[in-house]
Amino acid sequence: MADVVGASEVSKYINAVRRLWADLVPVIDEAEKRILYAYLKVQEASPYKISNMLGMNTATVYRKSRRLLRERLLISDGPRGRPRISNKGCLALYINSIIGEEALVGCFAKTWGVRVELDELLGFLMLLAIEAKRRKLNLKTMTMCRVDEASIHVLRFLKEAIMTYIRDGVSMASALSDTASRHGVPPRLFIAGIRLALRGISRTLPLTVHTDSCSIVILMHNRLLLPFVVECKRDCEYYRTSLGLDCPRAYRRLQRHCKLVTAAT
Structure with missing residues (x-):
């Protein structure tokens, strides 16, 4: 950490x-x-x-x-x-x-049943507590025994960042940082917590693509596809600042993977 x-x-x-x-x-x-x-x-x-x-x-x-x-x-x-x-x-x-x-x-x-790092868990728990207070819940009433249940609460903060990203035309790194600041959470911890939440739902809800170097969760807003890197062998700056959304390497890997899948079918 x-x-x-x-x-x-x-x-x-x-x-x-x-x-x-x-x-x-x-x-x-x-x-x-x-x-x-x-x-x-x-x-x-x-x-x-x-x-x-x-x-x-x-x-x-x-x-x-x-x-x-x-x-x-x-x-x-x-x-x-x-x-x-x-x-x-x-x-x-x-x-x-x-x-x-x-x-x-x-x-x-x-x-x-998922890989958890300390900074990710601390960020996740900060966001989960903020959401619990916002919804007038407590530890007993908060749904968090399963990772996908808990992740849904935390991903509401990612939705806020996505709306800022689309509405204001800023980079995802800036949108995440602005959203973190609004809620009083350190940006790096905020991003780490969101990354754990995305990893938590990667087995159940969205499309997840696994390449030779990373795992990418693809979310959709209207017709806009948003690929977020949740696992990465190379710890690059984009992985830590924008959840990999701004990473050109991840985009190339995703495009290559999609071409291979298309060719195979």
């Missing part, structure tokens, strides 16, 4: 994420923090097993676990399923300074 936003700024962004989510995360007491952290360690277990691990009264663990399930910090597969921690639970532990950035990234990467 140091190469992306600068090592001296990391703590500032971490604190910003924690501030944004502070009043969106339910208050959990010390016993609930211990239980939630235990579930993070064992992944899936019965409350009885957790009570043995922690040396805690079994009835207390059952009662606390039910509350954590109601708050969606734990989830289970049906009424008889064993509870396991959700990414909301990991975020609650993070906001309460129980786990650090590495554990948070690992939790989201596992629950979402």
Whole structure:
């Protein structure tokens, strides 16, 4: 992340994420923090097993676990399923300074099933919190257990940038930077968060093209095709400033790919 936003700024962004989510995360007491952290360690277990691990009264663990399930910090597969921690639970532990950035990234990467980088996740969470507050939601009511659900919320900010790009005739880099500034998010973190959101929907909603050096998500606005680079072997300036939309190399790769597909059909 140091190469992306600068090592001296990391703590500032971490604190910003924690501030944004502070009043969106339910208050959990010390016993609930211990239980939630235990579930993070064992992944899936019965409350009885957790009570043995922690040396805690079994009835207390059952009662606390039910509350954590109601708050969606734990989830289970049906009424008889064993509870396991959700990414909301990991975020609650993070906001309460129980786990650090590495554990948070690992939790989201596992629950979402996509590659996640720290700067991307911090940017994504900043935008998700801003959208939650705008829509009067909180951690419990925000749909974010699946990456595509969470990404839809974050991509509303990309829509704002696209409208600026089309309406004002500016570069996508400028449109993204302007939109980031309007919402008080550092542009590089804003772009990183949007990139994760695009990667998150690349398997389900839009057309995704994979070339030998990059993966490109193609969105459509009216008849305008907008190709955004979500994976790139070459970490060029366009990947970090305009989501690859202004990158001539990516356009050439996309054109070559389309010609090959057309020829094959």
